[in-house]
Amino acid sequence: MTPPATIPQAPLTVAAVQAEPVPGDVAGNAVIAARLVDRAADEHARVAVLPELFLPAYHPPTLAADPVGTDVAAAEDRTVVDPRLAPLTAAAVAGGLTVVVGAAVRHPDGRRTISSLVVDRAGVIHVGYDKQQLWGDERELFSPGTRGATLLVDDWRLGLGICYDGCFPEHARAAATDDAHGYLCPSGYLAGSEHRRDLYYRARALDNTLYVVFANSVGGVDPWRFNGGAAVHDPQGRTLARGADDGEDVLVVTLDPAELAATRAAHSMLADRLPDQGATRLALVG
Template structure:
């Protein structure tokens, strides 16, 4: 499908946030998120870290699932009054906000999710993380499908942290016509090499922009390493945060750069349906 989707007509300004939420404090973290959104001047999309609303803190998530979750209806709508400051920030700024949450579904599933707060202030559980990492499997259920977010005439695949470690996840977004890939994440201190490699690679693999948000700081063993970034379609950082300290990184996505990259590096057009098949086995 990627070849049939036109390129955007106009640039789009986005922001990747690295923030330090308080474990278990959904209401307070919504206020903090609203303040961070307010700092993203001119951004039409703001991406905050994985599980930002309850904080990525497994002990708190295990101890108080009722207090740390937000409930979604069968059609994904979230009507939690604790998120009102974030709704107001989206409305006031004309900004679409992507923020990490723990979501409880009507069928009892608990997922690591990206909420999308649109410019009217409506909140929807838009995407549930499909690739759960390590101990996440003890607390959460995997998502069942991918999702694409359209803002203006830009299409963005949604991923969350470990999803981005799987090339096929980003490729599925690109084949759905994505011009970019939004990845709220939670990378722990000591993982900077992988943090900086995976999302740059997904950008270049698929000649698309990547917006990578990450948690930062906190207390060991749940201390995070920032490095939020926006990567261009060749995997080069347009902006990147430091390894500590909250920050809001703003960059503008350029459809001309997207077009030039896809013309010069035509992996999406040239890809084989079944690469490497059939195979020959050699004995040395």
């Protein structure tokens, strides 16, 4: 395949957030999100990534009991207008940054999805991406998304994934094939999954020679207790910043286009991948 055609001209500063939302309190969690976005903006971030389902909180009993109260409604053009999110849109505008935040979205056709909202610098809210790989009991509450998405910020191309999507090498590879320079993955990893949490996203970075920005919730009560570890990984899978397993944090890192270019020159997996990698196989008898 042809390698990604362009490398960004300027660095991009991003923020990976870990925090504890309140189950069912979309308005209150939007206030928390706005405060965290303000922190990211104070450190000159241009993109802030918050955890999966942060607005309603990742708490399946609440999501099942109150779908009306925990969902945000999308219009036909995938925009969202919801007064509960006003503090968050104001923070994005005031800080001049793009926000990626997890939500439960109700679509005009009745589908309910785990989605990443993208709040742009003008304060417009878009449904940026719907999670394609649903995990476990999520399938009882939500419908899977049907396509990937790439977010354009300045001249950076950022693939969007959500949690379990990142466990599938093909998902981040699809972003890289779309010339992504980075992969943003809001997530909800539970306590006890620390090894997998840290390994998956470093692997996705190295597999595809791109930056990975991983956000995660913290706190909660078993079995819905989350383990933080928000992180930014470079295109060789090296961890540039990582949060603790508990406690709120905003990790701000500047993505370096020179490092991206050097890595892709030295490690050319994207260029060298065969179009039918492993599709034709020999059957051997030992």
